[in-house]
Amino acid sequence: QKEVEQNSGPLSVPEGAIASLNCTYSDRGSQSFFWYRQYSGKSPELIMSIYSNGDKEDGRFTAQLNKASQYVSLLIRDSQPSDSATYLCAVIRGSTLGRLYFGRGTQLTVWP
């Protein structure tokens, strides 16, 4: 079982819609959770971090964490074509401070 699993997609939504990206992780002791956006040929760019159960909102982005279900998600409201990218879920496990474990990423396309 991989440490972090994401639906590889691709996910395609129309402009203005809500895009929902999902991630599960295997280590119940994981403490910190991150969403990065990566445009083709570029490096990952941090979008959101979340550390406790519940929702965290930042502009059009909402991260949701459910530690009991070992599940983290990212919602993008009012999706724009500029949101088209690969979204990477990353986790810091409780036993290994520092290193990030990444999923494979979900490719999102927002069409006008």
Next chain:
Amino acid sequence: DTGVSQDPRHKITKRGQNVTFRCDPISEHNRLYWYRQTLGQGPEFLTYFQNEAQLEKSRLLSDRFSAERPKGSFSTLEIQRTEQGDSAMYLCASSYGGKSTDTQYFGPGTRLTVL
């Protein structure tokens, strides 16, 4: 520009040659990480430093790979006797504080192509 910088941005080399990459972290960050990313995959951890100490190395880091951070500032990653399987994007990230909530910020990466 106060972000993480990496040099070179692209490197093409022939199999068997040695290559060295440099990373300059955000100035006040004491932790520095190296990751490798191949097409269609998420980044994979290679190693990290807190100040000048190398605290962890992945099993991915074979004996052909070596990383240093001699003065706790910039870091270098060297690959000896490169193989075609080493072709990837090499990413450097830095963070401050050493806590589990630390946020890692990535540099632009060095894309290595081994012919």
